[in-house]
Amino acid sequence: MIEVTKLIHNYLRHDKKFPHVWCPGCGIGIMLGALIRAIDHRGYQKDEIVLVSGIGCTGRLPVYVDFNTLHTTHGRALTFATGIKLAKPRLKVIVVMGDGDAVAIGGNHFIHAARRNIDLTAIILNNSVYGMTGGQYSPTTPYGMKTATSVYSNVEHSFSISELAVTAGAVFVGRGTVYHAKLLESLMEKAFQKVGFSVVETISHCHTQFGRMNRMGGAVEMMQWQRDHAVTVEKAAQMTEEELKDKFKIGVLIDRNLPPYQDEYDKIRRWSKGVERK
Amino acid sequence: MKKKALKELLLQGNEAVVEGALRAGCRFFAGYPITPATEISEQLSVRLPQVDGTFIQMEDEIASLGAVIGASLAGVKSMTATSGPGFSLMQENLGFAIIAEVPCVIVNAMRGGPSTGLPTSPAQSDVMQARWGTHGDHPIIVLCPSTVRECFDLTIKAFNYSEKYRIPVILLIDEVVAHMREKITIADDETIDIVNRVKPTVPPEWYIPFEDTPRGVPPMADFGEGYRYHVTGLTHDVRGFPTSRPDEVDAFIRRLFRKVSQNFADFQIGEHYHIDDAEVAIIAYGCVARSARRAVADCRDKGIKAGMLKLNTIWPFMRTDVEKVLRQAKVVIVPEMNMGQISREVKRVNKGSAKIFTINRVDGTIITPQEIMGRIKEVF
Numbered sequence: 001m002i003e004v005t006k007l008i009h010n011y012l013r014h015d016k017k018f019p020h021v022w023c024p025g026c027g028i029g030i031m032l033g034a035l036i037r038a039i040d041h042r043g044y045q046k047d048e049i050v051l052v053s054g055i056g057c058t059g060r061l062p063v064y065v066d067f068n069t070l071h072t073t074h075g076r077a078l079t080f081a082t083g084i085k086l087a088k089p090r091l092k093v094i095v096v097m098g099d100g101d102a103v104a105i106g107g108n109h110f111i112h113a114a115r116r117n118i119d120l121t122a123i124i125l126n127n128s129v130y131g132m133t134g135g136q137y138s139p140t141t142p143y144g145m146k147t148a149t150s151v152y153s154n155v156e157h158s159f160s161i162s163e164l165a166v167t168a169g170a171v172f173v174g175r176g177t178v179y180h181a182k183l184l185e186s187l188m189e190k191a192f193q194k195v196g197f198s199v200v201e202t203i204s205h206c207h208t209q210f211g212r213m214n215r216m217g218g219a220v221e222m223m224q225w226q227r228d229h230a231v232t233v234e235k236a237a238q239m240t241e242e243e244l245k246d247k248f249k250i251g252v253l254i255d256r257n258l259p260p261y262q263d264e265y266d267k268i269r270r271w272s273k274g275v276e277r278k
Numbered sequence: 279m280k281k282k283a284l285k286e287l288l289l290q291g292n293e294a295v296v297e298g299a300l301r302a303g304c305r306f307f308a309g310y311p312i313t314p315a316t317e318i319s320e321q322l323s324v325r326l327p328q329v330d331g332t333f334i335q336m337e338d339e340i341a342s343l344g345a346v347i348g349a350s351l352a353g354v355k356s357m358t359a360t361s362g363p364g365f366s367l368m369q370e371n372l373g374f375a376i377i378a379e380v381p382c383v384i385v386n387a388m389r390g391g392p393s394t395g396l397p398t399s400p401a402q403s404d405v406m407q408a409r410w411g412t413h414g415d416h417p418i419i420v421l422c423p424s425t426v427r428e429c430f431d432l433t434i435k436a437f438n439y440s441e442k443y444r445i446p447v448i449l450l451i452d453e454v455v456a457h458m459r460e461k462i463t464i465a466d467d468e469t470i471d472i473v474n475r476v477k478p479t480v481p482p483e484w485y486i487p488f489e490d491t492p493r494g495v496p497p498m499a500d501f502g503e504g505y506r507y508h509v510t511g512l513t514h515d516v517r518g519f520p521t522s523r524p525d526e527v528d529a530f531i532r533r534l535f536r537k538v539s540q541n542f543a544d545f546q547i548g549e550h551y552h553i554d555d556a557e558v559a560i561i562a563y564g565c566v567a568r569s570a571r572r573a574v575a576d577c578r579d580k581g582i583k584a585g586m587l588k589l590n591t592i593w594p595f596m597r598t599d600v601e602k603v604l605r606q607a608k609v610v611i612v613p614e615m616n617m618g619q620i621s622r623e624v625k626r627v628n629k630g631s632a633k634i635f636t637i638n639r640v641d642g643t644i645i646t647p648q649e650i651m652g653r654i655k656e657v658f
Binding site: 013015016017046047048050052062063066067068069070071072073076079080081082083084085086087088090091108109112265268269271272273 | 305306308324327328330332334336337338340341342343344345346347348349350351352353354356370371374500501502503504506507508509510511512517519520
């Protein structure tokens with residue numbers, strides 16, 4: 001308990017007018033807790049961290065924490081973060097987005113930030129729905145589910161954010177859930193230590209909108225669903241396609257090394273000044 | 279006294295923008311290819327790395343302005359350049375730069391529209407988009423060069439205004455001025471006046487990031503300098519935190535306007551050409567001002583008392599200068615390459631003393647001196 005109080009005092013903004021905007025039982029608070037513990041464990045200075053977000057429930061996260069914080073336009077958080085990182089590479093840039101923010105309106109920015117290998121960590125909270133606006137379907141809403149704009153059924157097929165990130169060129173991709181909070185924290189820590197574009201997808205729940213419309217119960221039941229449907233990468237390797245049908249993998253999905261954009265651009269700077277290429 | 283070194287250059291308007299930007303201290307550019315603004319990107323991709331700056335080609339214009347704002351928040355003077363279609367995409371983040379008060383410069387090399395329109399033909403049809411393109415009530419500063427020399431000077435001015443007032447500044451060039459070549463002479467660096475944003479001098483715990491000041495412009499801390507604060511596109515209180523309290527919202531929006539309106543005189547850049555005794559006055563800007571100048575000279579040769587007020591500041595509208603012209607001239611002609619965007623403003627400030635005539639060309643070709651002469655003969 002003392003540990004938690006210390007973290008709250010050190011990282012939450014005391015001059016911010018609480019309470020926060022999230023519903024009771026929301027997973028974003030758990031993700032924020034994991035984020036703060038991971039940052040604290042890595043020992044970063046608060047001054048060197050820039051926390052950037054877009055729009056939506058998850059977009060409201062940075063205002064509560066005592067870093068350099070930037071709440072940008074919908075879907076564009078990664079573009080602002082790109083500018084910050086390239087202008088001042090010594091800063092540790094962390095971007096938090098929701099699923100609609102990251103891969104619907106911001107999908108183009110997401111794949112290009114990954115492709116360029118901009119040195120930052122993108123943390124995406126995936127709750128399968130647009131929560132703040134009242135529960136409309138997002139690119140990660142599973143086929144057949146009901147939302148405020150698919151009351152009959154969702155006939156679109158969903159994206160897998162993590163697999164998209166792997167294909168687009170991220171050097172590290174991890175997936176966790178808000179049920180597996182300790183795993184989530186360790187994935188974030190691993191992501192922070194990587195040089196290059198790292199992604200942590202956080203499977204969460206929106207019981208207020210998605211759970212209610214699909215009769216999935218409250219926050220507790222939806223977290224139990226996460227527990228029952230998540231399979232670790234290691235365990236999944238032992239399982240058949242059939243057994244994995246309704247499951248999703250959690251853990252480290254990819255971990256590789258590629259030169260980050262700023263190192264590549266440093267070469268351009270040298271060459272532009274006439275330094276010979278080796 | 280030691281003589282200052284002078285450099286003579288034959289430059290395109292777009293290249294002069296590059297020279298001006300580098301001298302103003304621009305060290306970050308993010309953009310997306312579009313005609314007729316590409317020369318700015320191409321040149322900066324060569325020049326910026328040489329001075330330890332950064333050039334990046336983004337995935338679209340939305341991302342370009344996002345990156346520019348991010349770099350500026352990190353403390354680096356930043357810009358982007360585009361044309362009509364890209365400028366439309368930038369309107370979203372332009373609004374962000376206004377509400378979060380982030381200095382940056384946006385060049386819009388105007389071409390004919392709407393939509394894809396006329397990619398390599400000139401127009402002046404983005405005057406109102408530059409003013410009101412992004413949603414919500416807001417102030418804006420828009421400058422418009424008509425010579426290559428002015429491309430250089432006004433780019434520096436644009437950076438200076440944006441830093442001084444924490445506001446995005448738009449440089450509206452038309453395709454003619456962007457691509458035209460002229461000889462310009464550039465003085466040594468130290469003769470150029472460069473303005474940098476005011477930074478906080480108080481300790482971080484005393485810093486109130488969006489506090490009202492007599493100038494209306496709060497000091498701006500860079501990210502990573504020890505002043506941890508919140509920047510948002512939501513309407514915010516003086517500490518930067520979202521608010522919907524009517525008294526806080528009202529004070530904030532009014533301060534945004536006041537920081538420009540109370541410094542109105544600082545933004546008046548124009549040229550008076552034979553205007554003092556003019557009976558026929560032409561109000562023009564951009565490439566059309568070049569034709570107007572010739573028309574005035576030809577009129578004077580024929581004994582017609584003609585003159586020109588050239589607008590280099592488009593917004594805030596130079597109403598003091600325009601009103602003076604309207605009081606004194608019998609006939610005022612506003613030639614422009616659109617259906618009447620500035621003439622509408624001229625008519626708005628007219629108290630009924632002058633007769634206002636327009637020349638509107640929307641076919642992607644320039645208004646000639648002969649055309650202006652013809653109109654003068656018609657109406658005067």
